[in-house]
Amino acid sequence: MSRIARSSRKVVSVVPRSFYERAPDVVARELLGKLLIREWNGERLAGRIVEVEAYFGTDDPAAHAYIGRTTRNAVLFGPPGVAYVYFIYGMYYCLNVSCEPDGHAGCILIRALEPIEGLETMAALRKLPSHPKPQLLTSGPGRLCQALDITRAAHNGLDVTDGSSCLRIENDHYHPEAILVTPRIGIRHAAELPARFLIDKNKFVSASR
DNA sequence: GGAGCGATGTCCT
DNA sequence: GGACATCGCTCCG
Numbered sequence: 001m002s003r004i005a006r007s008s009r010k011v012v013s014v015v016p017r018s019f020y021e022r023a024p025d026v027v028a029r030e031l032l033g034k035l036l037i038r039e040w041n042g043e044r045l046a047g048r049i050v051e052v053e054a055y056f057g058t059d060d061p062a063a064h065a066y067i068g069r070t071t072r073n074a075v076l077f078g079p080p081g082v083a084y085v086y087f088i089y090g091m092y093y094c095l096n097v098s099c100e101p102d103g104h105a106g107c108i109l110i111r112a113l114e115p116i117e118g119l120e121t122m123a124a125l126r127k128l129p130s131h132p133k134p135q136l137l138t139s140g141p142g143r144l145c146q147a148l149d150i151t152r153a154a155h156n157g158l159d160v161t162d163g164s165s166c167l168r169i170e171n172d173h174y175h176p177e178a179i180l181v182t183p184r185i186g187i188r189h190a191a192e193l194p195a196r197f198l199i200d201k202n203k204f205v206s207a208s209r
Numbered sequence: 210g211g212a213g214c215g216a217t218g219t220c221c222t
Numbered sequence: 223g224g225a226c227a228t229c230g231c232t233c234c235g
Contacts, residue, residue: 053227062227072220089228090217096227109227142228186227 010173014163020080020099024054024106027099028197031108033174035116038148039166043121045148047113047138048174051198051205053184055096057105061189065105076105081161085145085152092142095150097160097169111185111196113138114204115147122147140206176200 015034020027031052038045055063057076064073064086075084076098084096084107100106115122115137122137123130126147138144145151150167160168178200183192185206198205 055227064227067221070221086227087219088226090219090226092228094227111227140228184227188226 012170012172014161015081015169015171017079017081017161020097020161021101022099024056024099024108025195025197027097028052028054028108028195029179031097031110031169032179032197032199033176035170035172036110036113036144036148037168037170038150040118040121040149043118045118045121046116047144047148048116049110049112049169050114050202051110051112051196053109053111054195054197055107055109056195057100060193062184062187062191062193063105063107065107066189069105073105075157076107078102081159083150083155083158083160083167085150085156087152088142093145093151094141095145095155109141110144111141112198112204112206113144114202125149135204139204143206176202 031049034049036047036049057065058068060066065076069077075082078098079102080099082098084098085093088094095110096107098107115134119134123132126137128136138147155167158167159165176199180198180200181194182196183194184196
């Protein structure tokens with residue numbers, strides 16, 4: 001059985017572009033459990049994606065793509081598997097990944113991670129004391145961008161399907177046991193649409209308001 | 210532990 | 223000029 005024991009250690013690989021070339025709700029559900037990797041000053045920061053939201057294209061009143069293509073949201077209309085980072089409320093960044101084929105808008109908002117590697121560095125980047133409650137590190141879209149030092153200037157337009165990218169998404173073949181679907185959080189328009197996906201019973205999903 | 214609110218930059222009308 | 227896919231701090235029970 002040693003042969004099985006060896007092969008049970010699955011290969012970790014970057015999630016390919018074809019994964020993102022589909023509808024936002026499909027991609028969102030399947031992104032749960034994947035790893036977000038950030039190479040920061042030679043250190044590897046990593047977290048498991050435990051909460052996401054799907055944003056559709058020009059038909060979705062809550063989506064940035066709703067108003068049509070502009071300089072700010074151009075990434076959404078480009079190829080899939082690209083980071084869309086925007087600045088919100090004068091203080092925070094939010095990380096999305098574009099999906100749908102090139103020319104069609106759509107994205108996934110990464111809302112929460114379960115921190116896996118580099119927790120002390122994340123705490124420092126969040127300006128929290130050493131050994132904080134880990135839930136404070138990456139539970140929330142603004143928080144996780146701060147914890148991984150993700151900014152619009154550095155990361156908007158970055159290819160997350162490139163294995164050499166400082167920001168990428170990998171698959172270690174973890175499968176969530178149960179997934180919950182709820183309405184999206186913090187939006188005015190189309191607030192009733194069930195497009196928020198989260199891993200059931202995971203302690204690192206963001207608190208809803 | 211929950212509701213209320215202020216901070217603050219960027220984009221679009 | 224106003225909206226905004228947020229967060230952390232108050233104040234109150």
